[in-house]
Amino acid sequence: MQRSKIITLLFGATIISRSFCQGGTGGAAPVSDVAASNPSQTDNSGIVANLVTIYKANESVPGGLEIFQHPGTYITQIRNVAAKAAQPAATTENNASVAGAVQNRTDQQTTAPAGAPSSTSTTSTGSTPSLLSFAVESGALTQSVKGTTTTVQATVPNVIKAVNGTRFMSFYRDEPSNFLAHTLSTTSISASFNTGSSGSSTSTSSSPSTFSSATVHVDLRNHRDPRDRKWLDQWSSLSNTQLTAVANDVLGYEQSLQQQMPSQYGQWASDTQSTLAKLAATKLMSDADIQNAMSSVLCNFEKLLYSGSSQNFANDYNKALQVYAAADAAVLDKISTSFVSSFEYTFVNQASVALPKSTTQTYSIGTIAPDLSTFNFIFAGGNLLGIKGTLTANASATLFTAASSQLHVAPVRDYKISGELDLPIPPIAGSKKSTIDISGLFQDLIQEPLGQAVMVNGVSVSTRGNIWLGQGKWSIPMGSSGVTIPFSVTGSNRTDLIKETEIRGTFGISYNLDSLFAKQ
Amino acid sequence: MKALLHNTFQVGAGEVIQLATKVDNPPLLAGYTTPPHGSKWAKVKKTNATDTREFTCPGTTGQQVTFAVSCAEAIPTGAPSKVAVYSLSFSSLTNPKDSPVNSGIAVPQGLGPISQTYTFIVQ
Numbered sequence: 050m051q052r053s054k055i056i057t058l059l060f061g062a063t064i065i066s067r068s069f070c071q072g073g074t075g076g077a078a079p080v081s082d083v084a085a086s087n088p089s090q091t092d093n094s095g096i097v098a099n100l101v102t103i104y105k106a107n108e109s110v111p112g113g114l115e116i117f118q119h120p121g122t123y124i125t126q127i128r129n130v131a132a133k134a135a136q137p138a139a140t141t142e143n144n145a146s147v148a149g150a151v152q153n154r155t156d157q158q159t160t161a162p163a164g165a166p167s168s169t170s171t172t173s174t175g176s177t178p179s180l181l182s183f184a185v186e187s188g189a190l191t192q193s194v195k196g197t198t199t200t201v202q203a204t205v206p207n208v209i210k211a212v213n214g215t216r217f218m219s220f221y222r223d224e225p226s227n228f229l230a231h232t233l234s235t236t237s238i239s240a241s242f243n244t245g246s247s248g249s250s251t252s253t254s255s256s257p258s259t260f261s262s263a264t265v266h267v268d269l270r271n272h273r274d275p276r277d278r279k280w281l282d283q284w285s286s287l288s289n290t291q292l293t294a295v296a297n298d299v300l301g302y303e304q305s306l307q308q309q310m311p312s313q314y315g316q317w318a319s320d321t322q323s324t325l326a327k328l329a330a331t332k333l334m335s336d337a338d339i340q341n342a343m344s345s346v347l348c349n350f351e352k353l354l355y356s357g358s359s360q361n362f363a364n365d366y367n368k369a370l371q372v373y374a375a376a377d378a379a380v381l382d383k384i385s386t387s388f389v390s391s392f393e394y395t396f397v398n399q400a401s402v403a404l405p406k407s408t409t410q411t412y413s414i415g416t417i418a419p420d421l422s423t424f425n426f427i428f429a430g431g432n433l434l435g436i437k438g439t440l441t442a443n444a445s446a447t448l449f450t451a452a453s454s455q456l457h458v459a460p461v462r463d464y465k466i467s468g469e470l471d472l473p474i475p476p477i478a479g480s481k482k483s484t485i486d487i488s489g490l491f492q493d494l495i496q497e498p499l500g501q502a503v504m505v506n507g508v509s510v511s512t513r514g515n516i517w518l519g520q521g522k523w524s525i526p527m528g529s530s531g532v533t534i535p536f537s538v539t540g541s542n543r544t545d546l547i548k549e550t551e552i553r554g555t556f557g558i559s560y561n562l563d564s565l566f567a568k569q
Numbered sequence: 570m571k572a573l574l575h576n577t578f579q580v581g582a583g584e585v586i587q588l589a590t591k592v593d594n595p596p597l598l599a600g601y602t603t604p605p606h607g608s609k610w611a612k613v614k615k616t617n618a619t620d621t622r623e624f625t626c627p628g629t630t631g632q633q634v635t636f637a638v639s640c641a642e643a644i645p646t647g648a649p650s651k652v653a654v655y656s657l658s659f660s661s662l663t664n665p666k667d668s669p670v671n672s673g674i675a676v677p678q679g680l681g682p683i684s685q686t687y688t689f690i691v692q
Binding site: 099102103106107110111112113115116118119121122125126129274275276278280281284285287288289291292293294295296297299300303304370373377380381 | 575576595596597598599600601602603606615617635636637638639641643644645652654656671672673674675676677679680681682683684685686
């Protein structure tokens with residue numbers, strides 16, 4: 050029988066209504082009717098799923114399962130699920146943390162760098178993954194496939210450690226004491242191959258055929274890893290203040306229950322112990338067994354310790370969790386927007402590229418295109434001058450190398466400076482968060498491209514001379530349907546680089562309202 | 570020091586207990602009830618992945634020391650392990666021959682903080 054009672058909880062400004070016992074004690078059926086009426090209201094299956102994950106993680110830890118004897122464990126997961134549900138959808142997709150924590154290193158680039166052939170990037174990002182998904186299963190390399198280009202990438206010490214079978218984390222702890230290891234840990238290498246056929250982004254079966262390009266990437270300054278020692282004081286402060294408050298208040302909460310509701314607390318503790326003992330004795334324990342046990346304990350928690358006014362005992366603990374989550378998110382935001390500078394060298398092999406007809410050169414048929422070397426400095430930072438946003442800038446030069454004696458070319462093909470500013474825009478009139486991207490590029494194309502095309506705004510450029518292009522783009526998400534209305538303005542001294550539908554002089558404007566009406 | 574059930578310990582009057590915490594997936598994010606009920610922390614030392622501290626048990630039989638340890642994580646995306654495992658080792662500095670008692674808390678990514686409560690009863 051389903052219980053009809055709906056409990057109202059207050060988490061900050063979010064009111065959550067739920068019953069943890071709906072679906073019976075043997076299951077974890079979602080409170081779909083409640084959830085459907087309010088997106089911020091989540092089902093109890095999320096809480097049970099969290100508890101199952103925690104159970105499995107603690108199963109082999111000495112004394113780890115004792116946490117299920119503490120009411121605070123259930124309060125934390127109730128709050129975690131509610132906090133996650135309250136996040137905007139776009140944020141939830143990217144964050145695993147309850148705190149809305151920005152644990153993704155947004156500056157990582159796993160596809161071919163901007164200077165490499167087949168790259169779709171106009172601006173290289175600041176760093177490469179410090180950890181690679183181990184060739185692809187065993188731990189040596191990452192591999193990505195985009196179109197007909199396969200890119201494999203590695204950082205030197207992680208490959209060594211993967212081959213040795215040493216845990217990455219123990220390496221990371223030890224690494225700062227070793228200058229060579231530390232230097233190598235900031236270096237990554239990648240190579241791209243033309244496979245001649247498309248594959249999925251996670252393909253591991255592609256067989257590289259022709260060497261296309263190679264890149265060495267060195268982080269000159271990068272502290273965007275939460276484990277970096279630079280942030281030790283920040284984490285220590287978080288532990289000493291907000292997390293200590295959590296420890297104070299969880300103890301206070303549990304002691305309040307013991308003192309104010311001794312019989313109910315005793316009953317719940319006894320029932321929980323019995324349920325966990327039965328679970329532990331289950332032969333060939335399955336996830337369903339754990340889920341049923343957690344559902345039962347959670348339901349019993351509600352019945353005995355978390356109904357009506359007894360919820361008030363958890364108020365201080367809930368506030369402490371909320372304060373901790375906010376402080377944790379602030380630290381992670383600081384880390385994820387810290388200044389990064391990197392150097393990147395890309396070599397492009399054009400040995401198999403037949404030179405096209407040139408307007409400035411005379412050479413015989415079959416002349417091989419010169420190889421290319423690109424030197425690129427990358428700068429990235431966030432929250433500059435108090436503005437919440439991310440700025441990425443590149444300064445690069447591309448040189449012809451190993452040119453045929455028939456070609457009369459100067460060493461430098463082009464110089465380029467580019468930048469991109471991503472500004473998050475707060476929700477307007479109930480809409481979701483949006484982002485304004487402002488980007489600019491100046492390129493001095495000194496030599497005619499010989500081989501690999503010079504791409505600007507998705508357009509191949511072959512005419513020598515200066516190129517400038519500026520672009521502003523605002524994509525506004527509409528409701529929860531995933532529909533966005535894009536507005537963009539592009540200006541350039543070469544009108545063929547402007548892809549907008551309406552062009553006025555050197556500016557183009559585009560807006561697309563079709564997507565809005567298509568789904569309504 | 571003798572371990573009883575459910576994170577409860579039997580200790581002697583005035584016994585000095587050392588708590589050593591370490592995490593396999595740094596940074597160490599651990600909060601301790603401060604002060605612990607019935608005592609106070611002493612000789613606290615921290616690194617990126619460890620925390621060591623001591624407390625002295627009360628001198629009267631029947632009194633107790635109680636505290637909670639709340640653990641969290643800051644595991645970056647892409648790390649091979651999605652769990653931070655905290656190992657807590659309790660040892661008696663007064664009676665070093667007593668075997669240390671080990672406890673632990675595993676915090677899966679995004680599901681912290683997770684807390685344990687420990688009680689030391691003077692007998």
